[in-house]
Amino acid sequence: MSHDKKYRYIDREKSWLTFNARVLQEAADGNVPLLDRLRFLGIFSNNLDEFFRVRFAAIRRLSLSGVTGEKILGGISAQQLVKDITEIVIKQQAESLKVLSIIEKQLEKENIFTVNESQLCQEHQLFVHDLFIQKVSPELVTIILNDLAEFPLLKDTSGYLAIKLVMKTDEKPKVLGLVKPKKEVRYAIIEIPKTINRIVVLPEIDGKKYLMLLDDVIRYNLGNIFNIFDYESISAHMIKITRDAQLDIDSDMSKSMLQKIATSVKERRIGEPVRFVYDTEIDKDTLKFFLSRMKIESTDSIIPGGRYHNRRDYMDFPNLGRFDLLYQQKKPLPVEGLSFEGSILSRIDKKDYLIFAPYQSFAYLIKFLREAALDPKVSSIKITLYRLAKNSQIISSLINAAKNGKRVVVQIELQARFDEANNISYAEQMQQEGIELIFGIKGLKVHSKICVIDRLEDGKNKRYGFISTGNFNESTAKVYTDVTLMTSHQQILKDVSKIFDFFDINYRLHRYKHLIVSPHYSRSKFYKLIDREIHNANAGRPAYINLKMNSLSDFEMIDKLYDASNAGVKMKLQIRGICSLIPGVKGMSENIEAISIVDNYLEHTRVFIFCNDDNPDVFISSADFMTRNLDGRVEVTCPIYQDDIKKQLIDTFEVGWKGNVKARFHSEKLDNKYRVRKENDVVFRAQHETYNYYKNQQDDNTNS
Numbered sequence: 001m002s003h004d005k006k007y008r009y010i011d012r013e014k015s016w017l018t019f020n021a022r023v024l025q026e027a028a029d030g031n032v033p034l035l036d037r038l039r040f041l042g043i044f045s046n047n048l049d050e051f052f053r054v055r056f057a058a059i060r061r062l063s064l065s066g067v068t069g070e071k072i073l074g075g076i077s078a079q080q081l082v083k084d085i086t087e088i089v090i091k092q093q094a095e096s097l098k099v100l101s102i103i104e105k106q107l108e109k110e111n112i113f114t115v116n117e118s119q120l121c122q123e124h125q126l127f128v129h130d131l132f133i134q135k136v137s138p139e140l141v142t143i144i145l146n147d148l149a150e151f152p153l154l155k156d157t158s159g160y161l162a163i164k165l166v167m168k169t170d171e172k173p174k175v176l177g178l179v180k181p182k183k184e185v186r187y188a189i190i191e192i193p194k195t196i197n198r199i200v201v202l203p204e205i206d207g208k209k210y211l212m213l214l215d216d217v218i219r220y221n222l223g224n225i226f227n228i229f230d231y232e233s234i235s236a237h238m239i240k241i242t243r244d245a246q247l248d249i250d251s252d253m254s255k256s257m258l259q260k261i262a263t264s265v266k267e268r269r270i271g272e273p274v275r276f277v278y279d280t281e282i283d284k285d286t287l288k289f290f291l292s293r294m295k296i297e298s299t300d301s302i303i304p305g306g307r308y309h310n311r312r313d314y315m316d317f318p319n320l321g322r323f324d325l326l327y328q329q330k331k332p333l334p335v336e337g338l339s340f341e342g343s344i345l346s347r348i349d350k351k352d353y354l355i356f357a358p359y360q361s362f363a364y365l366i367k368f369l370r371e372a373a374l375d376p377k378v379s380s381i382k383i384t385l386y387r388l389a390k391n392s393q394i395i396s397s398l399i400n401a402a403k404n405g406k407r408v409v410v411q412i413e414l415q416a417r418f419d420e421a422n423n424i425s426y427a428e429q430m431q432q433e434g435i436e437l438i439f440g441i442k443g444l445k446v447h448s449k450i451c452v453i454d455r456l457e458d459g460k461n462k463r464y465g466f467i468s469t470g471n472f473n474e475s476t477a478k479v480y481t482d483v484t485l486m487t488s489h490q491q492i493l494k495d496v497s498k499i500f501d502f503f504d505i506n507y508r509l510h511r512y513k514h515l516i517v518s519p520h521y522s523r524s525k526f527y528k529l530i531d532r533e534i535h536n537a538n539a540g541r542p543a544y545i546n547l548k549m550n551s552l553s554d555f556e557m558i559d560k561l562y563d564a565s566n567a568g569v570k571m572k573l574q575i576r577g578i579c580s581l582i583p584g585v586k587g588m589s590e591n592i593e594a595i596s597i598v599d600n601y602l603e604h605t606r607v608f609i610f611c612n613d614d615n616p617d618v619f620i621s622s623a624d625f626m627t628r629n630l631d632g633r634v635e636v637t638c639p640i641y642q643d644d645i646k647k648q649l650i651d652t653f654e655v656g657w658k659g660n661v662k663a664r665f666h667s668e669k670l671d672n673k674y675r676v677r678k679e680n681d682v683v684f685r686a687q688h689e690t691y692n693y694y695k696n697q698q699d700d701n702t703n704s
Helices: 012-028 034-064 078-109 122-139 214-220 257-268 284-293 311-316 344-350 363-374 393-403 420-432 490-504 522-538 555-566 627-631 643-657 686-703
Strands: 112-114 141-144 159-167 185-191 199-205 208-213 231-243 273-279 301-305 353-357 378-385 407-412 436-438 450-457 460-468 480-487 516-518 544-549 570-575 592-597 607-610 617-621 633-639 663-665
Touching: 012 034, 012 078, 034 078, 034 231, 034 273, 034 301, 034 311, 078 112, 078 301, 122 199, 122 208, 122 214, 159 214, 159 284, 185 284, 199 214, 199 311, 208 214, 214 231, 231 284, 273 284, 344 363, 344 460, 344 480, 353 363, 353 643, 363 378, 363 393, 363 450, 363 460, 363 480, 378 393, 378 490, 393 407, 393 420, 407 420, 407 490, 420 436, 436 490, 450 490, 460 490, 490 633, 516 522, 516 627, 522 544, 522 555, 522 607, 522 627, 522 633, 544 643, 555 570, 570 643, 607 643, 617 643, 627 633, 643 686
Parallel strands: 112 208, 273 301, 378 407, 407 436, 544 570, 570 592
Antiparallel strands: 141 185, 159 185, 159 231, 199 208, 231 273, 353 480, 378 450, 450 460, 460 480, 516 633, 544 607, 592 663, 607 617, 617 633
16 A cells, blocks of 8 residues: 555554543533533543553653654554654643643532642631541651651652752851852652541532642641751642552562562552642752752653642542532443343343443342352352452452352462552452462463353253453542443353363363454454455445454554455444554545544443445454554454344444534544534534443333
């Protein structure tokens, strides 16, 4: 193809930052409820933290190695990319501060006021002083820095106040008119404790609600903290550091995988700094002192910010009883044919069911496991776990099964990024209960979402199970959109059992008759499915590909989709996050349209639909079209055979595609342009209409 490689792909990192800009758009959107706008600001900040800890850290490592990395980065050098990212982030940070200022002004119209340490009335002064003495002061870590041989290690998940104390002096100029003697300056650091809610609710006065950040509670009480020093002025400005979060797993054969991951997680806290954010009001000499002592050079990403950092805490902004300023939470719908009262296995024995969370209740999965734990005929449960809720009902169900004499086998991914410590804790808990643990395969993360149980029926083993696009996590199931197939299809579940055999003996490759499994078969199988559409298009038959996923960044897969476009295959892509494919370019991708939906729920579903001459093949998957998912992880893509479930997935894809409220176009310009409604177009908000689709199905079944 004649198009220069440099102009065939959108850089993955810039595309991700464009996704985070869509999150910021939600915070800026006046149609979004005010308290949810603050939540989106928190998500924006949290996303950015993780981006710097992982993706930016990897690019920085590459740039410091002296390698340009243009081949793997799609035509841009790592050195240039570091500069570009820093420039983009500085602009986004400035925009986020403007958005916050607007939100705070609008909250004031709702009688919700955020005050700082200089704006407290007498009643609030007493409250803040008492709060500090009783709760905050005992939690504070305060360090005087001047005389320390080594600068203390700052954690990348914490915010800090950089303190400058200008000391009093009795010394006078020796000669009249000469420069006054230089005053002694002491520097200190205060870690803002995480054990106390960052956003402090102050007493209500005359129907007005007041909030204060914990940072300002500390600022108000600086005199109390430093009262042993004879200073003439004191200042406190927030700083924050982000560290390289790559896990370096040692090769010591005497250590268990559990020990290796635990050690690596501990060592992450001393990873190289990759970003330093500071309050632009900080004194230059204070900033210079901290940068110098922390050995942060100008080559690192130094980001000027506002008075407050770690805005991810806004994800937990208190509702203040103002539910009118939040999205109305819709109750999860029941799945027609399934019940929490009777046996769920007996229902699945007769037909497959699809659970689409959060539109429908995730609790059916818990019900499935709890029933299996008690059923005398069930002999074993095997499941993969990636990210888990803090008080996981999944884990308690599995422990219950083990206590009932079932063989329980759990493949738990200890390298689920930033969930490692949580998963290690659960792993130790399960080990104590006699659950068999598999810690994965060297060099491969296990990202598949599968479960299979064995049940003895009439002297024969029968399998039941489920396959999902998302984690078995009842907390995220309330805000992530994911589909789960519950099935007793024996051939599919035989393939699922083979995957657990692969976990156990991973030098032996299995052939799968139904499932598409990474890292061995996904790429070649998807190529064949795309090639079939190309063949049909060339033969003048119907040909289309509809894909819904989180990210599309694998260059070879993108080239394959370009080939399909040139053959006349029509493509609709719903890509929430990274999209390195450039749609709509004549002679390259003119038959491809790509949108992203960012709304109240996080779009996490992966659904792949191939026309197959108007007899569509439909799949659900744990995998995105990223190199890591195709070649470096254990992923499972499952075909859908049952006609009613096929129809549901095709219908809900089209519902998403018709969205004209929260849908933005992917484009080379990275401008997040909204899909514009034409004059007579009906307002169509995809997530609302997906809920209505299932509600209408339920109503139709009730009336029929």
